[in-house]
Amino acid sequence: MRSLFRVFQKGCTWRGGMVFVILLFLIFQIGRSLVILRPMPMALPKGSFLVNDSKSEKEKNLAVYLVVGGEEWGYLEPCGCSSGLLGGIQRKDSFLVFLKGRKKEVFFIEVGDMEDKGGPLGEIKSEFLARALKQMEIQGLSFGEKELAQLSYWKNHLELPWMATNLDLPKSFSIPKFRKIEKKGITILLFSLLSKEYATLAELQGMAFESPLKGLKKAYKAARKDISGPLLSIVIFHGKDKEMKDLAKGFPKIPLWINVSGHIMPKKEVQGKNEGEKQWFLLNSRKSKHLWIIGLDKKGRIANAFSQPLDEHIPDSPRMTELYRQYVQRVRESGLSLKMASQQTTAGGIFVGSTRCIQCHPQEGRQWKKTPHSHAFSTLKKKGQHKNPECLACHTVGYGFISGFQSEDLTAGLKNVGCESCHGVGSLHVRSPSRGYGKVTKNTCLKCHTQENSPHFDYLKYLPKVIHHKK
Structure with a gap:
């Protein structure tokens, strides 16, 4: 700083004054970039409508972020010891916290199939996954075929926002056929369907099973009552992609369909050209390695969708790190x-x-x-x-x-x-x-x-x- 003042003292000419002003400006800009403009803690995929500037043209017209995760299969964290692994509740929670910090409404749902191996270890995993989702403030949860197969685990977690559109569960399970949620004046309807291939499994568990077509028709009609404003309907489908798309042809006013059937990588397909005719088909990735981020405008229309890998660029959430530590300790103490x-x-x-x-x-x-x-x-x-x-x-x-x-x-x-x-x-x-x-x-x-x-x-x-x- 002394050298700067010497420049100022010698600045009897206009050149000295200009040098002093330029140096001050450079110091200010460097300090501002280091202290105020902190970089994002994660790298977003190419094509994302989320950029460093939350007031960007792509993002400013969005009213709601719809975040879709799930299909954990019991993986609270990635399985493996090498770098480049994807997934984990720690990263998922961090990304949700990051989104909520962008001053937009965040609507978080999961597609189900949370635990697939069963047994005493599966029961412990189910408990900790339920605790994690509650802390993340989940607002909709599909009842999938793996929940159907392990009914006894999930009866202790009925406080989660389940839905099962074409199942009649036992009276002890008070799970609704659909979910209706209001966000920024937009009504979001959630439906959860099991493929007809799971009809036998449902019957073995003592449940009445309706065909996906019949179940959705009844629930969709009941859910749409008294809705006058912007509406977005979403179907989570457990079964083959082709069966889902065939079903979607009979429901052209349902724009978003999410397929859950153990896909390795997420995939997006949009059918229809005109705004009111578009249907978005998203394939979910297994082991919850990615999140789907879907931007909704003020009229509840889908502006865009991209898959966010839960990779090493995303820092671990402190509260989920603590929860996972408790899970590891429980497993050690269980003697399994x-x-x-x-x-x-x-x-x-x-x-x-x-x-x-x-x-x-x-x-x-x-x-x-x-x-x-x-x-x-x-x-x-x-x-x-x-x-x-x-x-x-x-x-x-x-x-x-x-x-x-x-x-x-x-x-x-x-x-x-x-x-x-x-x-x-x-x-x-x-x-x-x-x-x-x-x-x-x-x-x-x-x-x-x-x-x-x-x-x-x-x-x-x-x-x-x-x-x-x-x-």
């Missing part, structure tokens, strides 16, 4: 990891552990100890997931089998991705060594390194990092 040993090995042998293998294969053992496989269990332990049944199968030897890994205390020799994780159960080979034992192929690796859980996995690229046979 000790109750999973129920299968016999297909070969009829038992797991012997890598230490026994290395006695005859010391060179291979030394090489294996240099690979990430040799400390795969410690990766889980750092995350507190070393007692999570879903994680142990790919981080230990033989988890789920009677002679396989049970716990760090009981079966320490079966920790990590050991010899038998890839080469198979070893007792028969120890008893009668043979050259043909334990051949590894690409499919061996893909049991754990799936595209979704290990998106960067390349067999030919990764193989040299773990190969350890004699050359």
Whole structure:
């Protein structure tokens, strides 16, 4: 600053004064950009109508953001240990908070199918997913086929805003046929349909099932009563995309149809040219890896829609991070990891552990100890997931089998991705060594390194990092 004042003192000419003014202006702009104009905490996809300036031409005419998520399948956070994974309640909550900060009305709904594996672990997941959705202030929730299959879990969470348009649930389930919500003078009608392929499952659960066509006709007629202002109707359909589109032909005034049937990636299709005739068909992505963001104008019309990946650009929500920590702790304390040993090995042998293998294969053992496989269990332990049944199968030897890994205390020799994780159960080979034992192929690796859980996995690229046979 002293040098600046010297310039000012010497500024007996107009040039000195100009230099001083320019320097002050530059300092102000740099400080403003660093302190006031903070960058967005996430990267939005190309084509998004959300930009850094919340007063942009694309956004200023919007009245409501409709946010669609769901189809979690029990994934409270992404499954896998590599970078580039998508999903998780922490990122979802952060994005919702970000949207609400843009001074627009946010309407958050989910398409259901929240937990798919069942059992005691599924019940714990259901509880924590329900808690997460309540904290996120969900306003509509579809009752999908996975909820239908696990009815006993969800009877404890009837406070969630469910709807089931073509199901007659037991009297103990007070779930309406549709939801009617007002946002900024716009009436939003929500309907949830199950495909006819789930009729048998519904009957097995003691429910009356109506065809999607009949159920929607009755509910749509009842829902439209006494509505005079702007209206947006939305159908969430659990079933094949073609069945949904065939059904949509009979309801041209319903502009938004969301398909739920385990799609890997989201997809958008718009049919019809004129404004009053357009129908938007959105495919939801499984494991809640993306959100659909749909902009509505003041008349309730769809202005645009884009899918937002829940990726690493989105910071974790503190409150969901705490909720997930509680979930991990509950799983650890449940003792479920000790109750999973129920299968016999297909070969009829038992797991012997890598230490026994290395006695005859010391060179291979030394090489294996240099690979990430040799400390795969410690990766889980750092995350507190070393007692999570879903994680142990790919981080230990033989988890789920009677002679396989049970716990760090009981079966320490079966920790990590050991010899038998890839080469198979070893007792028969120890008893009668043979050259043909334990051949590894690409499919061996893909049991754990799936595209979704290990998106960067390349067999030919990764193989040299773990190969350890004699050359």
